[in-house]
Amino acid sequence: MGLQYVGAIVLTALLGQAVGLKANSLVAPKGAEVLTVGIIGDYGWTGWVPIPDHFCREVLPRLTAAGIEIPNDIAKDCDPDDKLAIGNATALQLDTSAYVGQICAIKNCSAFISVGDNFYESGVTLSSGGIARFEQAWVGMYNEGAFDKTPWYQCLGNHDIVPGQAGVDFQTKVAPLYDDRWYFGTKGLPYYTYDLVGADWTATFVVVDSDCYLDSYQKKSSVYKNSYTSACHNNTQVQTDFLNTTFSNSNATWKFLQLHHPYASATGNETDLAPLIKIVEKHNAVVLNGHDHCLGHFFLNNTNFILSGAAGFPEAAACNNGTAPGPYARYLGANNLTAANGFVTMDISRDTVAVEYYARDMQFENGDLFPVKSDLKPSYTFNITQKAK
Ligand SMILES: *[C@@H]1O[C@H](CO)[C@@H](O)[C@H](O)[C@H]1NC(C)=O
Ligand SMILES: *[C@@H]1O[C@H](CO)[C@@H](O)[C@H](O)[C@H]1NC(C)=O
Ligand SMILES: *[C@@H]1O[C@H](CO)[C@@H](O)[C@H](O)[C@H]1NC(C)=O
Ligand SMILES: *[C@@H]1O[C@H](CO)[C@@H](O)[C@H](O)[C@H]1NC(C)=O
Ligand SMILES: *[C@@H]1O[C@H](CO)[C@@H](O)[C@H](O)[C@H]1NC(C)=O
């Protein structure tokens, strides 16, 4: 059964290339006065099996000293901080998936908008291990109630591209054929656009792979340097032009750039993304991002940045321990001990995009490190009324 199943997927993927077989991905319903979507990021921890300490601490240095090249996924799977995190992160992803399901059942979410880091630690490929992870961290994790038949508009994060092209291919080409809730455009590319269409409004979304923009990922020592990222880093103009053309050709009421890394952040602004942000500013668009493991709202140069990176392992330092580093940080879902798990919803209509931040009451063994009195209500809200141009 197991082997036949794998065989069927390989065959389907090959057929997909050979005869142009298209995924029957679900899309959000059209024609609503108000459409609610959930923005979710940095979630896919469950099932990751770190490499044993013995290898990471003793064997790996020996191999390196002997001049043996260490594959990036093995180096990444030895990350000491993430190895420590996996126990809590797995429990937190599970609890947060239930919380997201609960809020979305109340709010009637029609789609999920992912801002990447779908599979820690080193992405997934079309392999036995990759299939197991896809099942555990996503298919089986988000599978009932509000998640049933609800599309996820997907996006790549830094963890997703560690395996290079094979990792990108799984998420852009294999996953849409595997599960019809997994949406990745119609061309099998790591960047794409889609429209959400309401009764009397339209919203244009552009998804890009921000991994391609970071100079730091091209350093020789970076686990993110591979032939996929090197090639797309060489040619970020393709994605920048795609954003420019798509926004320029769209007369939508609202425009969104959906990507993983933060241009505006409480820890590190990724200024390499500036060419994209210039276009966003020109069109009065809104930025949706993850990467920092918390919830945040930043307002910079008349532009809203919505951070939703808290559906897995939240980290207080990623939100500067809850202390706004400047007036551009309007909300940070963290305190001096921890950051909140949670996600963000947008109620999109003709006159307003109502943005709500749902922070989960964080019960730990030794108490409640992130108390939220009533976590079925948003902890923070703001409205976008400035339309796109
Ligand atoms: C949820 O929202 C969608 C889109 O507006 C709508 O088609 C559907 O009827 C709503 N479901 C409920 C139970 O309100
Ligand atoms: C895991 O959670 C426990 C509380 O349940 C906490 O004491 C511990 O520091 C956490 N570990 C990490 C790595 O965050
Ligand atoms: C990137 O561009 C440089 C210079 O144009 C070229 O030498 C190199 O081969 C390119 N790398 C990739 C991976 O395309
Ligand atoms: C965007 O496209 C327009 C033409 O459609 C062009 O004039 C402009 O220079 C482009 N901007 C960027 C930043 O590429
Ligand atoms: C955008 O243009 C199309 C036709 O080009 C039109 O049908 C639609 O109503 C316009 N939408 C908005 C929001 O102006």
Ligand SMILES: *[C@@H]1O[C@H](CO)[C@@H](O)[C@H](O)[C@H]1NC(C)=O
């Ligand atoms: C990030 O950008 C904001 C707004 O420009 C700035 O105030 C802040 O100092 C920057 N943070 C860092 C770490 O550079």
Ligand SMILES: *[C@@H]1O[C@H](CO)[C@@H](O)[C@H](O)[C@H]1NC(C)=O
């Ligand atoms: C804000 O906009 C101005 C004018 O376009 C630009 O010079 C500046 O770099 C922008 N600042 C940031 C932090 O993006």
Ligand SMILES: *[C@@H]1O[C@H](CO)[C@@H](O)[C@H](O)[C@H]1NC(C)=O
């Ligand atoms: C946040 O808290 C951590 C742990 O208490 C501390 O190590 C770190 O310096 C703090 N960061 C800031 C920016 O205050």
Ligand SMILES: *[C@@H]1O[C@H](CO)[C@@H](O)[C@H](O)[C@H]1NC(C)=O
């Ligand atoms: C964290 O903040 C609380 C008040 O919100 C304060 O009582 C506590 O001492 C602070 N802890 C640390 C480690 O700064």
Ligand SMILES: *[C@@H]1O[C@H](CO)[C@@H](O)[C@H](O)[C@H]1NC(C)=O
């Ligand atoms: C946002 O707009 C909605 C109506 O679309 C309104 O009910 C709500 O009070 C507004 N919230 C804020 C924070 O202004």
